[in-house]
Amino acid sequence: MHLAKRIISVAPSATLAVSNLAKQMKAKGEDVIDLSIGQPDFTTPAFIADAAKAAINSGAASFYTAATGIPALKAAIAGHVERQTGVHYTTKQIAVTTGAKLALYGLFQVLLDPGEEVLIPLPGWVSYVEQVRLAGGVPRPVPSHAHFKVTVDDLEAQRTAKTRALVINSPANPTGTIYTKQELTLIGNWALQHDILVVADDIYRDLLFNGAAYTSMIEIDPEITKNTVLISGVSKSYAMTGWRIGFAAGPEKLISAMATLLGHATGNPTTAAQYAAIAAFDSDGRSVEQMRLAFEDRLNTLYPLVTKVPGFDLPDKPQGAFYLFPNVKRAAQLTNYNSVDDFVSALLAETGVAIVPGRAFGMPDHARLSYATAKPDLIEAVARINAFVGAN
Ligand SMILES: Cc1ncc(COP(=O)(O)O)c(C=O)c1O
CATH class of the missing domain: 3.90.1150.10 (Aspartate Aminotransferase, domain 1)
Structure with a gap:
């Protein structure tokens, strides 16, 4: 074969x-x-599953939705992100996807021309490298030195004229490491200076321990926010890995390109799961x-x-x-x-x-x-x- x-x-x-x-x-x-x-x-949690059951019983879950998700879910995501970070995304800046995995996959597909490079700090989540390859791009691993974190010097050593994006995953898989506001500020400004898009994979941001302080790349400075795509989802925070709901939030042009891709790939994330995710994002966090x-x-x-x-x-x-x-x-x-x-x-x-x-x-x-x-x-x-x- x-x-x-x-x-x-x-x-x-x-x-x-x-x-x-x-x-x-x-x-x-x-x-x-x-x-x-x-x-x-x-x-x-039962109240989340109940929202999906209600959508099934009412018939709402029977149908296709817009490729990037129902407006009510985008509004719930926007509200949730704004409450956590103070950053406002319009619904046109949000694409709901079949897990954060597909948000990342779709992002690399619409971002990279053959041979263009993505900086991936090591250690890093297993799928970044392969997703970049699947998009025809070239993953550029960036070894970390102290505390499993990369610095601007580490990144600069791997930058080339073909560097298009940089992944920052904080808290990180597989280390649980968190970048400080100061570290993110330096990295975010460096990326801005070199026109390198930052992919902020914040999927673990609700799981912070023993009083750890947290800042997201999107909440440092409006210019850095504009140069960043936020990736997150419901899997880890709400014990919803099986529901497959994630999202990308960022520049409208990128999100609209992802909408085109998703329209041909998944059609839409499963409708019942989208209704469940509304309940999750609207909940009080208990x-x-x-x-x-x-x-x-x-x-x-x-x-x-x-x-x-x-x-x-x-x-x-x-x-x-x-x-x-x-x-x-x-x-x-x-x-x-x-x-x-x-x-x-x-x-x-x-x-x-x-x-x-x-x-x-x-x-x-x-x-x-x-x-x-x-x-x-x-x-x-x-x-x-x-x-x-x-x-x-
Ligand atoms: C760092 C990181 N990003 C993204 C994902 C994807 O999560 P999901 O597709 O379940 O939303 C995972 C899951 O293991 C992860 O560890």
């Missing part, structure tokens, strides 16, 4: 690969603790806060345990999202594995604990543990990792 070159060069999602393997092992009855997947373990508190408690439990595992190094406590990204190279060496990839595979095979090798995020000496899992399972997972490292 002939396949297009464009797909042959793309790596399948490593996080999905590990979680699929973990699911297969579970289906065979094996005792698996899956710390690989980036999704809340909570079910969607359910988000309940889940945030649970994640915070898990972080505060897990971080000290993980940093005590022999060969697991993680000097900075994460401030957001729901991941830990320790350097585990010493643990691989202690257990006589040649690489972290081999260590992670053996850990799953022998203890049933699934974590993701850092290679997927561009830092092969690290591994990602998600704490979007019940606390007793997290404690048991660390006990198994300790036994595995100690026994080998």
Whole structure:
């Protein structure tokens, strides 16, 4: 079977690969603790699901909508973003998509001509690189130095005449790192100066822990806002990964190009899910806060345990999202594995604990543990990792 070159060069999602393997092992009855997947373990709050049910019962959910979503949802998103950041987007500046994943995918499709480059700080979420490739662009990884963050100097070292965009994901997957207002100001001004669009992936912005301060790239300065596309969605904040609702908000010209693309690609995000998302964005935030508190408690439990595992190094406590990204190279060496990839595979095979090798995020000496899992399972997972490292 002939396949297009464009797909042959793309790596399948490593996080999905590990979680699929973990699911297969579970289906065979094996005792698996899956710390690989980036999704809340909570079910969607009932008032949100009820809004979808009402749309189904009334018949409203039976029909196509505008390609970029129903006006009421765009208004709910605009209201929500304005309450959080003070920044006002018109409905023409918002495209609702089938998950934030499609917002990013569509954005790169309409932004990049062949060979144009996107700066992607490392470590970074697995899909940025492949999405840029799928759009015919060239991903330019930008290694971070201290605290998993890139500076203007790091970015400048990778800038070329073909650089079109830069991704800033704060709080970050896989590290939980947050960029400060000062750091974002420097980066935002540098991007503006070089006409590089900033893609601000704020999908984890509601999951901030232990009093961490947060500023979004969009709220620093109106000129930087105009040069930024905000990407977010309901998946992580409202435990709605399965509903597939995300959005892009930014310059009208880009959003209108995305509307054309989406009109030919998805038609529209699932109508019932859009009604559910209105209820989520219009809500008072109590359910988000309940889940945030649970994640915070898990972080505060897990971080000290993980940093005590022999060969697991993680000097900075994460401030957001729901991941830990320790350097585990010493643990691989202690257990006589040649690489972290081999260590992670053996850990799953022998203890049933699934974590993701850092290679997927561009830092092969690290591994990602998600704490979007019940606390007793997290404690048991660390006990198994300790036994595995100690026994080998
Ligand atoms: C950094 C980041 N951006 C975007 C997404 C996509 O989220 P969704 O498509 O579920 O809205 C994810 C999901 O894992 C993510 O971690």
